[in-house]
Amino acid sequence: MDTTPLGLPYPECDPPRVKDLSDAGQVRALAEAVDGIAQQIAVDLDDQLVRPLAARMRESVATAWPGGTANPNLNQVIFASTGMGDTTNGGIRIVQSGWYLLGMYSLVLAPSGTEVAARPNILRNGRNLLSYGDVGQQVTATAGDVYVSTTVQLAAGDLLKPRIATNGAAAYNTTTHMWALELLEV
Numbered sequence: 001m002d003t004t005p006l007g008l009p010y011p012e013c014d015p016p017r018v019k020d021l022s023d024a025g026q027v028r029a030l031a032e033a034v035d036g037i038a039q040q041i042a043v044d045l046d047d048q049l050v051r052p053l054a055a056r057m058r059e060s061v062a063t064a065w066p067g068g069t070a071n072p073n074l075n076q077v078i079f080a081s082t083g084m085g086d087t088t089n090g091g092i093r094i095v096q097s098g099w100y101l102l103g104m105y106s107l108v109l110a111p112s113g114t115e116v117a118a119r120p121n122i123l124r125n126g127r128n129l130l131s132y133g134d135v136g137q138q139v140t141a142t143a144g145d146v147y148v149s150t151t152v153q154l155a156a157g158d159l160l161k162p163r164i165a166t167n168g169a170a171a172y173n174t175t176t177h178m179w180a181l182e183l184l185e186v
Contacts, residue, residue, distance in 0.1 A: 008033045053182035055084035055092045062109070062173040070164040071123075072106065072176035084180070091123075091161035092180045094154045099184040102129075103149035104162045106176035109142060116144035117167035122178070124158050132165055151183065 003009050011026035057074035074092070077085035086093040094100070108118040119132040129152065136146030146164060154160075162176045 006037070008037070053081040053084065053096055053098075054180065055080035056177065056179040057085055057087075057092055058177040059175055062175045064173050065171065067168060067170050067172070068166070070166075070172070070174050072162050072164065072174050074161065074176070074178055078177075086159065089159055089161075091159045092178060094156055094158040094160070094180070096182065096185060097153075097155045098182050098186050099151060099153050101149065101151050101181045101183055102160060102179070103147070104176065104178040105145065105147040106136075106162065106164055106174050107139075108136065108144045108146060108164060108166065108172055108174050110166075110172040111170060112142055114142055114170065114172075115167065116142065116172060118144050118146045118172075119165050120146040120148040121163040121165070122148065122150070123161045123163050124154070126159075126161075128163070129160070153186065154180075 009026065009029045011023075011030060056078040057080070058076050058078060059072050059074060060076040063070070063072055073090035075087050075090060077087060081095065083095040084093055102122055104120055104122055106118070106120060108116045110116045115138065117135050119135055121132045122129045130148070130150055133146065133148035136144040138144050160178065160180060162178050164174055164176070166172060
């Protein structure tokens with residue numbers, strides 16, 4: 001039986017007959033092949049659109065920092081696709097290469113009377129993924145909310161972690177969250 005460019009078998013009559021004498025077996029083979037392709041498309045759409053790879057992690061308790069730059073350890077998985085919640089290394093592990101929407105936010109608390117002026121960043125494999133974000137919104141005289149998000153292409157195995165820089169506050173505490181959502185597999 002001949003096949004289409006997609007590899008689907010199609011019924012045809014035996015030459016030199018003009019009348020189509022396709023039997024039920026040939027029609028069944030075509031129907032099963034089309035069904036298989038349709039099922040694979042449904043699975044791909046479900047995996048990529050309905051349940052894309054995603055993770056959200058956070059610090060389980062506020063962490064104290066002596067000053068300068070903080071590298072919060074994400075030790076609690078809120079939700080994660082298989083293998084993405086890497087509590088051993090304190091970050092989100094990318095399990096499939098693709099384009100991702102990433103974000104992180106942190107509540108930064110400084111000692112009484114000290115302005116925080118914190119700026120967020122995301123690390124990929126220990127290096128800055130992007131430039132530091134803008135100074136966070138001051139909630140009170142000693143507390144600031146910092147936030148940054150981006151869309152970036154990542155490779156399988158990349159480890160994402162948050163980083164926070166301040167204006168030199170003597171000491172401060174952070175409560176940090178980070179998330180990653182796959183937008184497109186590559």
